[in-house]
Amino acid sequence: MSKIKGGPQILSSVQNALRLLKSFSTFEPTKRVGELAESLGLAKSTVSRLLSTLASEGFVIKDEKTNAYRLGLSVLTLGGIITNDLEIHKEAAPVLYKLVNDTGETAHLAILDGLDTIYIHKEECNHPVRILTHLGRRNPSYCTSSGKVLLAFSEPKIVGKVIDGGLVKHMHNTITDPGQLQGELEIIREQGFAVSTEELTEGTRSVAAPIRDYTGQVVSAITVVGPIQRMTDHKINRIAKKVMEAGNEASERLGYDERYFKRLRS
Amino acid sequence: MSKIKGGPQILSSVQNALRLLKSFSTFEPTKRVGELAESLGLAKSTVSRLLSTLASEGFVIKDEKTNAYRLGLSVLTLGGIITNDLEIHKEAAPVLYKLVNDTGETAHLAILDGLDTIYIHKEECNHPVRILTHLGRRNPSYCTSSGKVLLAFSEPKIVGKVIDGGLVKHMHNTITDPGQLQGELEIIREQGFAVSTEELTEGTRSVAAPIRDYTGQVVSAITVVGPIQRMTDHKINRIAKKVMEAGNEASERLGYDERYFKRLRS
DNA sequence: CAATTTGTTCCGCATAGGGGAACTACTGTC
DNA sequence: GACAGTAGTTCCCCTATGCGGAACAAATTG
CATH class of the missing domain: 3.30.450.40 (GAF domain)
Structure with missing residues (x-):
């Protein structure tokens, strides 16, 4: 729960995941666990878990060599759907x-x-x-x-x-x-x-x-x-x-x- | 936890949210709470909360008249980033x-x-x-x-x-x-x-x-x-x-x- | 080959989040 | 216009989940 007075119910882990996704940009298309943990104010372990989950559904891609993450193709698919819509x-x-x-x-x-x-x-x-x-x-x-x-x-x-x-x-x-x-x-x-x-x-x-x-x-x-x-x-x-x-x-x-x-x- | 043998840790609520997003398609660009609950095998309350969270970050948009949800502009932004990348x-x-x-x-x-x-x-x-x-x-x-x-x-x-x-x-x-x-x-x-x-x-x-x-x-x-x-x-x-x-x-x-x-x- | 840095898994506790029920808001029907 | 029926949100309670911190592992550097 993040809002105080009985507003819509927010799932914090989901919110964290979404904010994580949004922290990618044209200028910083790749991010690492440490960076993300810092910028989102979360523990490294938390970010690591979020990323694993996001990766398992194709929303981010992990570069196994460098451990850097970038946005995944699921995101592209969704973007195409909204465009069409x-x-x-x-x-x-x-x-x-x-x-x-x-x-x-x-x-x-x-x-x-x-x-x-x-x-x-x-x-x-x-x-x-x-x-x-x-x-x-x-x-x-x-x-x-x-x-x-x-x-x-x-x-x-x-x-x-x-x-x-x-x-x-x-x-x-x-x-x-x-x-x-x-x-x-x-x-x-x-x-x-x-x-x-x-x-x-x-x-x-x-x-x-x-x-x-x-x-x-x-x-x-x-x-x-x-x-x-x-x-x-x-x-x-x-x-x-x-x-x-x-x-x-x-x-x-x-x-x-x-x-x-x-x-x-x- | 979804995998059996100590694989990467998956956050179920996040996974649910991502699967929810992926259930939109060109042919069904709008979805309602009931439909989603059924197709994802989750309680309506759960889906409702997921959608509120997704909406609060702009990943879905709720049509206040019909209560139908469609993908939001955050998705478009992310799609643009990956394209550029x-x-x-x-x-x-x-x-x-x-x-x-x-x-x-x-x-x-x-x-x-x-x-x-x-x-x-x-x-x-x-x-x-x-x-x-x-x-x-x-x-x-x-x-x-x-x-x-x-x-x-x-x-x-x-x-x-x-x-x-x-x-x-x-x-x-x-x-x-x-x-x-x-x-x-x-x-x-x-x-x-x-x-x-x-x-x-x-x-x-x-x-x-x-x-x-x-x-x-x-x-x-x-x-x-x-x-x-x-x-x-x-x-x-x-x-x-x-x-x-x-x-x-x-x-x-x-x-x-x-x-x-x-x-x-x- | 230590030493340092970075990411992942483990662990235990608090709490967030799941389901179900209750409540509320709409729809449509007679 | 009242009333049934449907669909969505909020409440409540309990358990499992997800958090932070620590330990562990791997990779990088001097």
């Missing part, structure tokens, strides 16, 4: 593909999960110079173009939480001032797209636009990322237009009727 | 992309995990009529082209295990006779590619070729899948040639030196 995919995938062809840059579909954005789909460009991202990648919402789009069209409460959570300076262009963020979101609502230039990652620029479902709600964002050298100022408007068109097409495929909602608003 | 990817991805363009059909990278094949990479074609597959998908090795390629170039012991495990008839063309399978593997070794026509899934045909690493060992298979209407007999040789070329190129990128090994063999 997400509705938006089926509709937005072809749009995304077209967008990559039109712009020559990698495109993503992103949604808000808590206060972060998550890439739920990725269509890679074939430029040799690429931006390193991956499916399922979690980024802070306030310093990515997709995140800003999603914030701009979500409840003010969410934006408040993001601000309360702290606007950490990841790069020289990161927005750290709450007022400035609010202003930016207002602009995004007006112009219908967001741009982010070196706010999270050095040398990258991204453009994003909203995707709406049949209720008119913004459910995800479509975004294009590339190195700033290719995403130049005078190309950015053309790209933004393409991204918005793609967003609109995806929205229509999800049953969004723009004219109906425009009439409502007026 | 697999070496073969970086080298084979562009080759795969080219193959899709050349053949117009969806291509995969597959490896052997235990006695099954797993798709570790997928590059989709843009035909409106597509074969439903997904990343991480697990298939029996003896009735897919990629599986047969991997078996053909793996230790005889593995093939023995597959045969001992039983050759289940999934489709009218499934190979169920051990001798016939051995013969087929021999042919694959000679010609350098495998074809599978409606051996696992109705209406589909696939072609696969091996990928070797710098040690000369076959580490994965590259494969193209499509509906039989498009994968006609008179096109199949052209496709097989393309797949083999792609396999060779990927092998070279992994440091395989064909000439060196040819000299060794002679």
Whole structure:
């Protein structure tokens, strides 16, 4: 039991196992027993047992030579299932593909999960110079173009939480001032797209636009990322237009009727 | 403890949680407490607790309206990490992309995990009529082209295990006779590619070729899948040639030196 | 060949977690 | 709209499980 007042019942060993899995990352794809014990605050013996169990079901793989553990293929299988399961995919995938062809840059579909954005789909460009991202990648919402789009069209409460959570300076262009963020979101609502230039990652620029479902709600964002050298100022408007068109097409495929909602608003 | 003689220590609650996760599939992406309790042989209360714990860490999502559970985004994140981590990817991805363009059909990278094949990479074609597959998908090795390629170039012991495990008839063309399978593997070794026509899934045909690493060992298979209407007999040789070329190129990128090994063999 | 470091198994105790029952929330039916 | 029926969560109790620590084993280093 971890919560105090009779909340949902949590199994601590399972929780430990899940946290252990989550402690893997793109930057640290392998981990050892000792490290994990330390970072999770558990005894080595406990971690060892957790890993054996995880390994027996294929969630981690042990390198018998080095004793290092990495994520296992079960995880990949589950990832494939959820990908298939997400509705938006089926509709937005072809749009995304077209967008990559039109712009020559990698495109993503992103949604808000808590206060972060998550890439739920990725269509890679074939430029040799690429931006390193991956499916399922979690980024802070306030310093990515997709995140800003999603914030701009979500409840003010969410934006408040993001601000309360702290606007950490990841790069020289990161927005750290709450007022400035609010202003930016207002602009995004007006112009219908967001741009982010070196706010999270050095040398990258991204453009994003909203995707709406049949209720008119913004459910995800479509975004294009590339190195700033290719995403130049005078190309950015053309790209933004393409991204918005793609967003609109995806929205229509999800049953969004723009004219109906425009009439409502007026 | 699940194993009898002092094997690795297994945490039953964790094992239950992992098996629960694995019981989701493309065909049943949502599950309810009752179903899971039955299929796992656990009490409803137990399953309920497991799900609460999994949900609290984002491994499953509960639909509050219907009480159905589906896989959560944590799973997607982990899937992205492992994808990034697999070496073969970086080298084979562009080759795969080219193959899709050349053949117009969806291509995969597959490896052997235990006695099954797993798709570790997928590059989709843009035909409106597509074969439903997904990343991480697990298939029996003896009735897919990629599986047969991997078996053909793996230790005889593995093939023995597959045969001992039983050759289940999934489709009218499934190979169920051990001798016939051995013969087929021999042919694959000679010609350098495998074809599978409606051996696992109705209406589909696939072609696969091996990928070797710098040690000369076959580490994965590259494969193209499509509906039989498009994968006609008179096109199949052209496709097989393309797949083999792609396999060779990927092998070279992994440091395989064909000439060196040819000299060794002679 | 010690010495050190790292991972696994053993051990014993406290407690977490399993099953079943009770409770609660929905569904659908007449 | 009341009532039966179903499905999920919480409670309770008891046992087995899973935790930490220590001992053990294996690998690495000087």
